[in-house]
Amino acid sequence: MDTRVPNIVVGRLPIYLRSLEHLAEQGHGIISSHQLAALLGTSAAQIRKDLSHFGEFGKQGTGYHIPYLIVQLKRILKADQEWEVALVGVGDxxxxxxxxxxxxxxxxxxxxAFDSDRDKVGTRFGQVTVHELEQLAQVIQGQGIxxxxxxxxxxxAQTVTDALxxxxxxxxxxxxxIAVSVPDHVRLQQIDPVTHLQHMTYYG
Amino acid sequence: MDTRVPNIVVGRLPIYLRSLEHLAEQGHGIISSHQLAALLGTSAAQIRKDLSHFGEFGKQGTGYHIPYLIVQLKRILKADQEWEVALVGVGDxxxxxxxxxxxxxxxxxxxxAFDSDRDKVGTRFGQVTVHELEQLAQVIQGQGIxxxxxxxxxxxAQTVTDALxxxxxxxxxxxxxIAVSVPDHVRLQQIDPVTHLQHMTYYG
Known part of the structure; x- marks a missing residue:
């Protein structure tokens, strides 16, 4: 049934997971959908509906078992494995x-990591060496990133995205x-502080 | 009716606005809810339902007039004015x-801007001077930020947030x-690359 889950629902799962992990770190074991909704500024009905796409995770009246729901959400999001990431641009x-x-x-x-600045190429950050942009395809394909x-x-941004x-x-x-375009088979997310600020100024 | 709009709907408006502004820059004048939905990976019904909280912005069959919808969304989000922002932490x-x-x-x-590092205090970035953290309340209250x-x-992060x-x-x-806490009368947003990456690995 996963193929039918709206993208917008998928996007909320990492937020739920982050909140549950935070609760677990604080020592909580059980949380109701109402409590979780209050923490997240959403509704209990929304949370229950979102999770119902993936199965039955809580019993009416007893709330969610936090460690169990964390494991399930990690499995759904494939966050129970390690992902290798390439970074392009070693600026701030x-x-x-x-x-x-x-x-x-x-x-x-x-x-x-990759950068077009020759002065940065070859520098190391922990285990990571900065490569020149020309090596991008070779390194990414070689490591299966x-x-x-x-x-x-x-x-x-668009040129680099196309190369990736x-x-x-x-x-x-x-x-x-800046907005970049990708073909349909590639997923795209943007970190945009303005959208977060506008979410707050609505209430201002 | 604004007080009844779910927070989750409010959070989508800046995404709609950003996409519409991008379309306007590309010279588009009209867009259907179906076209906008396809661009955003959501459904036309969702967009229409979200916007219906705020009024009637498109006619059945003719689509949305992009410049008009931009003006309306900016008004709703109070993005038609300039907002002053304080920055704490002048690192990367x-x-x-x-x-x-x-x-x-x-x-x-x-x-x-504020930083606890004495070496950064007094440095300038354009019009902005870096202040010491001890001046935070005075500057923010003085300028009404x-x-x-x-x-x-x-x-x-939590100490700084409390001071703000x-x-x-x-x-x-x-x-x-890291998750920080704020009282109910303060809005909080977090930039968290992991939630964006997990949104993509779901499909991986």
Whole structure:
């Protein structure tokens, strides 16, 4: 039944998972859909409806068993495995991502980085060496990397995205403040602070 | 009727607005809910239902008039005015945000920056001077700033958020890879690359 799940529902599952993991870290074992809804600013009906696409995860009146629901959501999102990620652009955002320990802790390991700046090529961040852009296809195909983060200036974002798609990348997370296009078989997500700020100014 | 609009619907409006602005830049004048849905990976019914909370924006069979819908969404989101933003943390992410021209172009101007590092205090980025953290309340209250971006290491995120709330901030956009808490009267958004990556690995 997975093929019928609306994309918008899929997008909410990682938010539920993050919130449940936070609750588990705080020592909580059980939570009702009403409590979870209050934490997330949504409705209990919405959460129950979203989860019902994937099975039966809670009993009426007893709430959700947090560790169990975490395991199930991780399985659904394929977050129970480690994913290798390519990073293009080792500027400010790229640096921050290379130093971000939350990414590997939650299953996403940046294993290759690329930059067009010759001064950055060859520098190392932990296990990761910065390659020149010309090596992009070779490294990505050689390591079978499926996910990439684009953190380049806006003018370069589409060219870099096209090169990633040509190299076989299946999912692109775009940090550049510009819309990029990908073919239908490639997933695209954008980090856009303005959409988050506008969500808040609505209430302002 | 605005008070009844679910938070989750509000959160989708900035995504619609961004997509419509992109279409307008490309020279499009009219779009059907089906075309917009295809661009966004959602359904036409969802878009129509979301917009129906705020009025009647398109006629059956003729589609949406893009410039008109942009004006209306900007009004609803209060994106038709300029918002002043405080930035706490002038590390990699903070640097990137200070240099991000997309933020002011879309109505969000960083007017004050703060860092605990004495070496950074007093440095300037365009019109913005980096203040010491101790000046946070004074500057924010003095300028009447309502929005803040937190881009500090995880260990400092909650303390900084508490200081922002105490200074009167109404909305916090958190870039730190850690969950922070705010009181009910303050809006909170988090930039979390893992949730975006997990949205894509679902399909992987």
């Amino acid at each position: 955002i790229g640096h921050a991502l290379l130093r971000n320990r939350d990414l590997p802790r939650r299953g996403f390991r940046i294993v290759a 499926q996910l990439a983060i684009v953190a380049v200036p806006p003018a370069a 798609v040509a190299a076989g990348i299946r999912g692109v997370l775009n940090y550049s403040p | 992410i903070g640097h990137a945000l200070l240099r991000n021209r997309d933020l002011p172009r879309r109505g969000f101007r960083i007017v004050a 309502q929005l803040a971006i937190v881009a500090v290491p995880p260990a400092a 709330v105490a200074a009167g901030i109404r909305g916090v956009l958190n870039y730190s890879p």
